[in-house]
Amino acid sequence: MSRSAIGTSALAIVSFIGTLQIMEPASSIIDRLGGVARVAEIVGVHRVRVSNWKRPKSAGGTGGRVPQSHHVKLLAAAERLGVALSAADFLVTSEGVSP
Secondary structure, three states, X not given: OOHHHHOOXXXXXXXXXXXXXXXXXXXXXXXXXXXXXXXXXXXXXOHHHHHHOOOOHHHOOOOOOOOHHHHHHHHHHHHHHOOOOOHHHHOOOOOOOOO
């Protein structure tokens, strides 16, 4: 398949991937707890709402922040599941990642 048939070169794809922001701490917390669908079930919201935690604010997301109203449920679920998760994991530092 030629580049023109694909429409995007491999270099362009790699360049785009390099510009994506990792939305932390939401991405790590969601991954640790088993993914978007499982976290949505834990907190009682649609999975799209949880997916939005991993989107930038400019795209309608929370910019990597997990809404505070869900922290207690997620911490309790992590304890039940034997997943290492603490209140500090929800904090966002000036660099945009949890400590």
